[in-house]
Amino acid sequence: xPTISRTKSKSRPRAKSSGISSxxxxxxxxxxxxxxxxxxxxxxxEALARVGPSTLADLAEAAxxxxxxxVRLLRTLEARGFAIQDESRGIWRLGARWAVLGQAAQEQGxxxxxxxxxxxxxxxxxxxxxxxxxxxxxxxxxIAIYQTDPGLRLYSEVGQRRPLHAGPGRLLLAHAPEAxxxxxxxxxxxxxxxxxxxxxxxIAADLQRIRMRGYLVTADEVVPGAVGxxxxxxxxxxxxxxxxxxxxxxxxxxxxxxxxxxxxxxDTATKLSQQLGAGSSSRDRNGEPTSTPVGRWDDGHGxxxxxxxxxx
Numbered sequence: 421x422p423t424i425s426r427t428k429s430k431s432r433p434r435a436k437s438s439g440i441s442s443x444x445x446x447x448x449x450x451x452x453x454x455x456x457x458x459x460x461x462x463x464x465x466e467a468l469a470r471v472g473p474s475t476l477a478d479l480a481e482a483a484x485x486x487x488x489x490x491v492r493l494l495r496t497l498e499a500r501g502f503a504i505q506d507e508s509r510g511i512w513r514l515g516a517r518w519a520v521l522g523q524a525a526q527e528q529g530x531x532x533x534x535x536x537x538x539x540x541x542x543x544x545x546x547x548x549x550x551x552x553x554x555x556x557x558x559x560x561x562x563i564a565i566y567q568t569d570p571g572l573r574l575y576s577e578v579g580q581r582r583p584l585h586a587g588p589g590r591l592l593l594a595h596a597p598e599a600x601x602x603x604x605x606x607x608x609x610x611x612x613x614x615x616x617x618x619x620x621x622x623i624a625a626d627l628q629r630i631r632m633r634g635y636l637v638t639a640d641e642v643v644p645g646a647v648g649x650x651x652x653x654x655x656x657x658x659x660x661x662x663x664x665x666x667x668x669x670x671x672x673x674x675x676x677x678x679x680x681x682x683x684x685x686x687d688t689a690t691k692l693s694q695q696l697g698a699g700s701s702s703r704d705r706n707g708e709p710t711s712t713p714v715g716r717w718d719d720g721h722g723x724x725x726x727x728x729x730x731x732x
Contacts, residue, residue, distance in 0.1 A: 460485045461493045465502065465514070466697050469656045473506075473513040531662065532564040532578075535653075535692055539566035539664075542688040546681060548668040551576055552653070553588060554661065555596060558604060560589030563662075575646045575667050585609050585623055586616050587642035588650040588665040593623075594630040595652060595660035601627065615640035635686060637678045639670060647673035649681045651689040656697030664689045 460483060467482035468474065474482070480490040494512055497503040501517035532552065539550040543566040552564040559581040567574060576582075584593035584604055593604060601624070609618040617623055630636050636650045647670050653662040666685050693699065 457489075457493070460489060461497060464490060464493055465497065466656045468503065468512065468514050469697070470658065473511045475510055476512065479512060529563070531696075534695060535564050535662070535664075536566065538688050538692040538695070539564060542566070542664075542666065542684065543568040545684060546666050548572070548666050548672070549574060551588070551665045551667060553592065553663045553665065555584065555589075555592040555600075556581065558584060558600065560584055560592050560663070573669065575643050575648075582642060583610055585618070586612055587638050587646075588636065588648045588663050588667075590623070590626065590638070591630055591636040591650045591652060591663045592660070594627040594636075612642045613640050613644050617641070635682050637682070639673075639678075645670050647678055649678050649685050651682070651686045653689050654693040654696070654698040658698060661696075664692065 463483035463485065464479055467479050471478065471482055476487055476491055476494070479494070480487045483490065485493075494503050494505070498505060498515070501515045503512055504515045505512050531554070535552050539552060543550045547568055549568055549572055550566045551562055553560045553562050553576075555561075560583075561581045562576040562578055565574065565576065565578055582589055584590060584596070584600075586609075593601060596604075605620040605624060609620070609623075610616070611618050617626070634651065637648070638650070639647045646667055648665045648667040650663050650665040652660040653664050655661045664685060666681055690699075
């Protein structure tokens with residue numbers, strides 16, 4: 421009989437590090453570990469954004485992870501430019517890489533896109549139009565609108581800019597740096613309607629009231645017959661980055677309805693803020709999310725509690 425030669429098959433290496441078994445099936449436990457690691461890395465970054473430059477111990481406590489896992493993750497982030505360590509002081513801070521991502525997110529309209537489901541939910545619940553505004557220098561700009569009904573009048577358009585001293589934009593002025601407030605109050609303020617406030621002393625006092633109350637109700641200040649209920653939207657660091665407004669004609673906004681809408685608008689702003697990382701971004705040591713309510717922020721988050729310095 422002829423001899424039949426047999427080729428010896430080579431054994432394939434096991435893909436242990438990738439979480440894939442020899443049969444091609446993914447290792448669920450490995451995937452879960454990877455997900456937890458990613459979550460903890462993001463927790464560390466958000467902790468850096470909230471508390472600023474910090475020691476490893478403080479960051480690990482803020483992110484609810486142990487120091488061993490924390491330093492490994494921070495070293496990885498450091499290698500990619502997302503974190504920097506001052507070795508002489510043992511302090512960690514955010515890396516410059518975030519400036520590139522932040523600019524890209526702004527150019528791609530990330531805030532407007534993230535806010536739309538929340539604007540839509542609020543619009544459907546109230547039956548009124550909803551607006552999201554941000555501050556650009558000395559002006560406010562509308563970046564997103566949910567129009568509940570095409571028949572309802574719009575009081576702004578996406579991209580439209582207005583001064584900060586009148587209407588919903590005053591909430592953004594209340595949370596702007598004091599240098600911006602000083603510059604706004606030092607100039608001649610435009611009057612849009614008979615109800616527009618142009619007295620710098622009154623406006624400065626109102627900025628303090630807005631910060632204390634946590635919301636703003638305006639009527640006829642920019643557009644005659646328009647009433648708005650506005651609350652702040654915050655990012656992971658606690659800074660006010662936008663103003664959420666429900667606006668409607670005064671015939672549908674007679675008292676006490678405007679103030680009755682405040683809790684709904686605040687609740688939506690809180691949920692949007694949480695989506696952006698404010699107050700609910702931490703996880704416990706098992707990787708499970710922890711809930712921290714978003715409430716009124718103190719001076720440590722950049723909110724001035726007293727009157728403007730030029731009126732003290």
